Amino acid sequence: MPDIRVVNLTKKYGKIYALDNVSLTIKDKEYFSLLGPSGCGKTTLLRLIAGLIEPDSGEIYIGDRRVDKDPPEDRDIGFVFQTFALFPHMTAWGNVIYGPKVKNYDQKKADTIGHEVLDLVKLNERLNAYPSELSGGMMQRIAVARALAAGAKTLLLDEPLGQLDAKVRNEIRYEIRRMAKDLKLTSIHVTHDQAEAMSISDRIAVMKKGKIVQSGTPQELYMHPNSLFVAHFIGESNFLEGYITETNEHTEVELREGLKVKAINPGIKREERVILAIRPETCDMKRGRATTEDGLLGKIEKVTFEGTVVRYEIRLENGDRMIINRPSLAEKWIEIGEEVTINYPIEKAHLFVYPEAGLTEEISV
Template sequence: MPDVRVVNVVKKYGKVYALNNVSLNIHDQEYFSLLGPSGCGKTTLLRLIAGLIDPDGGEIYIGDCRVDKAPPEDRDIGFVFQTFALFPHMTAWSNVLYGPKVKNYDTKQAETIGHEVLELVKLSERLNAYPNELSGGMMQRIAVARALAAGAKTLLLDEPLGQLDAKVRNDIRYEIRRMAKDLKLTAIHVTHDQAEAMSISDRIAVMKKGKIIQVGTPKELYMHPNSIFVAFFIGESNLLEGHITKSDDKIAEMELREGYTIEAFNQKKLKMGDRAVLAIRPETCAMRQGLINENRNGLFGVVEKTTFEGTIVRYDIRLVNGDRFLINRPSLTEEWVSIGQEVTITYPLEKAHLFPYPENGLNDEISV
């Protein structure tokens, strides 16, 4: 229910900054995800918000209250773990009633709450079941019900779908979002799976090495990545390296290896001589057979490998300058191109993103 604000939060373990000056504003009733590779600080941030660990600096607010010095039980937060952490020897009913009992509610009051939350998660009929008699999706709903019964208004979920197999994951990720929305909760969901974050979140914070790199809706992150890292981590991108040979406010001309020149929109105002990286998504490109020299946004190459993936065919292409390039084309509506075929690839200028070459090198930028 409340909004959650994190202001300049720092958390160190020895010399390692698990979180390095992180600020975030999560809105009331928002379904918000923290997305990033393993070790980037997602769990640490969740534990700080929950009050399970203390920050070395900065402030945390839930609603109007500053909580970073408050004990966990005063924060009205429910934590759902990857393993659901249900008590295996207790029925669904006893699991749900655990919170109210710890809070010393009288039996009648605790039972009223128990019935209410089981109704909310639509598991009233299964209250006598033990966790091992429930499906993964049901266990997760019980975990949420238990958090709600304990008074949670903010739900923190740490890789809550991590233990489930792919099909079940896909089904219940929507369910957990719907539940949070129906119950008007603020939800903060941690995942390293970008497809999961993209499909369920109102907004996502992309994290890397203890920092937040970009916050936005799934569409904003996908359409307008602010960095090579986000372009690479959200969806897929081909990354072409080169240097700028000509530029104005609008268009930059970029020379790739082997003196091969292409064009891009110059959003970052790169200048002649600057090293640059052009990020192009595999699914935005068009491909024609043969080498057709009529566009400044044309790339020439040879198909080295094709992979049929159901809805799409992936083409691994070796460009004439030696760079590798990947493109995806729909498999049902287009004729397939064979291995060994020479092709011309064109990309829409407005969907390719030109970035300055990263200070620490491209490998460091995209390494996780």
């Protein structure tokens, strides 16, 4: 199955750029996710690739073939929507063999395909059920089966798990990935749920306001966010504001109230206003005020048990607030009001220039 390539793709609705000059390559057989807040253009990009809408400008290629002028049915693409888009008056079987029938396959061939895809989604024993008799998870599996039976080589999934409850979501998302991988399909999965994207994707493109902010493997995005937006949208980050006061041997950042910390500098000038982003789970936290070692001093203001982690809200000496997550089983919890000393690995903290529009605007979704 071929790569999918979009080049300088733009789609406007009135004055709104739903998609603003986006270029992206999705590799052959890749499970790729488009991740971003509501209204960032995910569905628009998917519908352009499927041929359900036309771009204002730009090109779309499937393999070497330019397809942006081709009708949807010539693109070998299967589309699975958030809302269950099965034909309600047809059984699971009727839905699945709809595609082969439209293609005028003979009965035997259509039956073979139908059973094959129902086997794949493990629903052969429910082939006589109507959509209303199936669970949400089952309906989505039938929707995938229907796309496969219709000969899809590329699977486009728009929030396919959005209507399912959390437990079912978790199961189905791995199943859909497994099927796509078994069948060597190229898949594009749209979601606004970062945990979902992180757990099933080979690569992810993070979108904001019609543009792709960063794309990469889940690890790359998490370990090396290229912007405050990605550091905020993927995982969680503490943002500490300050100025660069020293760039010689080490870069030194002066936070509020003259509190000085070290950082690795990607090349930002001295005296520049910056934000230091620190992941809550990378920090080490000890009880009491350190006497010898360096560290940020603070006081615990809130403790929340979240199952696998305990979440501490800490007020630093300079008034800044930090969140630190610690494994809940590993230690005795620290209590509200206790003083702590915090150390973070500087190689895992990221320094960004303070955004012109302000931090709140920059990371708003």
